[in-house]
Amino acid sequence: MKKSFLFGISVLFSLSFGLIAQEKIERWNRVELSFQTIFKGNGFQDVEFKAIFVHQDTTLTVSGFYDGDNHFKLRFMPTRLGTWKYSTQSNVPGLAKKTGTVQCIAPSTKNHGIVGTNGSLHFSYADGKVYYPFGTTAYAWNHMGAELQQLTLNSLQKSGFNKIRMCVFPKNYDLVKEEPSLYPFVLQETKRDAQGNEVKIWDYTQFNPAFFQQLEKQIDALQNMGIEADLILFHPYDKGRWGFDAMPKEVNIRYIQYLLARISSFRNVWWSMANEWDYVKSKTIADWDELTKTVVKADPYRHLCSIHGATASYYDYWKPEFSHVSVQDESPVQSPNSAAMLRNVYHKPIVLDEVGYEGNLTSRWGRYSPETMTHLIWNGVVGGTYVTHGESYMFKDHRDTIFWAKGGKFNGESWKRVGFLKQILEEGPGPMSLSDVSRDNVTSSGGKGHYLVYFGKQIQDYWMFNLPINNGAFGKLTAGTRFKVDIIDTYGMTIQTLPEIFETEKERDYRFFDKDYKKIRLPEKPYLALRIREIR
Structure with missing residues (x-):
């Protein structure tokens, strides 16, 4: 058995006639098992090859593939820490009943795993x-x-x-x-159509491993x-x-x-x-x-x-x-x-x-x-x-x-x-969503006490500090909350922190204003935003 490391990903090779030893691999990285064996027929169509990976109460079935030149491979991404046991199944004797273990260790700092949704409206690793x-x-x-x-x-x-x-x-x-x-696919032949154009005829039973290797x-x-x-x-x-x-x-x-x-x-x-x-x-x-x-x-x-x-x-x-x-x-x-x-x-x-x-x-x-x-x-x-x-x-x-x-x-x-x-x-603290959906089309929040107000193409010289009482899933705003404000030039890519502190007073018609009705002087240009963050 020999191993190599490409792009920080552990790759495990084994021969079809030996025992496969345990390999350590980061969670969400990739293990590759490689086998060379003799077989009959078309390796892309006639060979059935898979492995069953088991970790306590988790079982994953992984399909193998033919990579040309009598080489077959299995690739596996461990999703849980600890020991995974596997065994292979195939209609080719040289690929069947291969067993081994993979030891999944903690991921490195930059390895956060695959991206998913967890049933939410946003994405997370x-x-x-x-x-x-x-x-x-x-x-x-x-x-x-x-x-x-x-x-x-x-x-x-x-x-x-x-x-x-x-x-x-x-x-x-x-x-x-x-x-x-x-x-x-492998090119079968090249013909000319009635207009003299070259037409490629593909052998759809034969994949071209080099094409996929380049993609990988x-x-x-x-x-x-x-x-x-x-x-x-x-x-x-x-x-x-x-x-x-x-x-x-x-x-x-x-x-x-x-x-x-x-x-x-x-x-x-x-x-x-x-x-x-x-x-x-x-x-x-x-x-x-x-x-x-x-x-x-x-x-x-x-x-x-x-x-x-x-x-x-x-x-x-x-x-x-x-x-x-x-x-x-x-x-x-x-x-x-x-x-x-x-x-x-x-x-x-x-x-x-x-x-x-x-x-x-x-x-x-x-x-x-x-x-x-x-x-x-x-x-x-x-x-x-x-x-x-x-x-x-x-x-x-x-x-x-x-x-x-x-x-x-x-x-x-x-x-x-x-x-x-x-x-x-x-x-910021998290993904954005409109604070008062369908009622306020400029104020968005990423969490309690954190807002972005985006003015878009609108140009104005002043903006009176005000926020909606509603803040989506983060609860309602209350009187007496203090904030600092940054003016963001979204196109000029600058952020200016204002020295003033703004404090909400009694709610008025579903909104809070600063207790002194302070205004913010804005540059008279489009594509401005405000980042408003609570002071705790």
Whole structure:
């Protein structure tokens, strides 16, 4: 037995003929068991291979996969501390009845586990730490050349983003025409159609392990930076070029099962069933339901799962397979109230994964100013939801490196402001929600005695200190409470602490004012916010 360490993840190898010794692994890290054996038939289809991991009263069944060259692997993420015992099952003698133990030890400082919801309207890591999804979009970055991929990682490292939306399959779109170097299936032959266009014929019974190994490498690189990989499993941006958007149902199911066998043990993955699912004409809603259930069944760790539609196209997000809502719609972030309304409808965390992009494209969805992009993200957060960033600047033609499509470097300005907002939230007591929902569209709270008041595009010279008596789930405000106030320039990224102390007096028509009716002098500019914190 030999072991190696990649990206801080323990990888365990064993031969098919030896005893497997105990390996120590951090909680939520990944153990990999590797076997080399002779078999008959197609390793991707004909070999059944899994392991049962048992820890006291917890049992997890983990599917193995064929990695080519007579190598089979099992990957496991321990979710509880202590000793896990396992045994393998297979229709191949060289893979059956292998037993061993894994000793799960305490995680390191930066390892907080997988992200979940715990049935709430927000997200948290498995260890309870609050997770605020401040993500960006780079659909096809993993299908670009190695140099551009590294540039993308370097940009993300400096950005403050902690999530990225990315496609598993390559993308064929007006602004993304590059041919990938790797494909998920083995190429069977190349033909010409009636118009003389090259058509690739795939052997859908043979996966290409190199394609998935490349994906895994980049997911690990993202994890090393604390970034969640929101993986888009299907999309419509193919249009016959490769045919991955219109594969037979049985191939779609095998693809899901193979992909999840390989990467469900990666703690930083989310499942996005599709981007703009309603544009994938080869699949019905019944198909999407079946594929979603296939994902959930194949994932022993129950990573986050949702589905994304075209503009204002909402799926039935009440279904139990969906952990959160992922939508493309700018309407809910025109005000915090509208964003909050989605939470009240679905009772699940809301991620507005596409409200438009900062850029200079002719398409209306790709020409937001950086101020507008930042403003919409603030509206979403104040309303208790989350908004995904995107950037789409083109300076020459489709060969430009447009981050939204290909990654690369950021050319805009809103990405810096997203990091600033993320820092403000992480310094607070918890996730935001409107204090007096449907009655007050500017005041949000992250906990007792903690408020953000966001003025958006409104410009005013003074603001009279006032807060609603209601504070959501945190109880009602009372008279005699003292506060300090910070003026936040959300676009200029500055915070000014005021010297005054404000104190609430007797409640007047569901609101509290300062006992002396103090006003705050504001800079006469848009996109200002106030952070109001109780002095105890």
